[in-house]
Amino acid sequence: MKVLLSLTLVLTWLERCSGSAGWVFTEPQLQASAGDSVLLQCLFRGSPAKGWTVTKVDWLRMPGASAQ
Structure with a gap:
């Protein structure tokens, strides 16, 4: 869960700093x-x-496994 919280903070930061370079949702x-x-x-x-290319990325965290 710690990894997910860190990833969430990074993605939130990217969303706020995206500016004119593109957007992160x-x-x-x-x-x-x-x-x-x-x-x-x-x-x-x-x-x-x-x-305006769109790239979708999904992260899946499963118990006892590394992030995928």
Whole structure:
């Protein structure tokens, strides 16, 4: 869970600092009990100079496994 909280803070920081370089959309509201699997979704939208490309990244944290 500590890894997810750190990742959430980094993604929130990216969202606030995106400015004209593009945008980052996240779902930072995570709720889970000990031992639950957690999915964090993030969308990166590139700048107009790159044609407004959208990249979706999903992080899945499962109990007893490394982040995927």
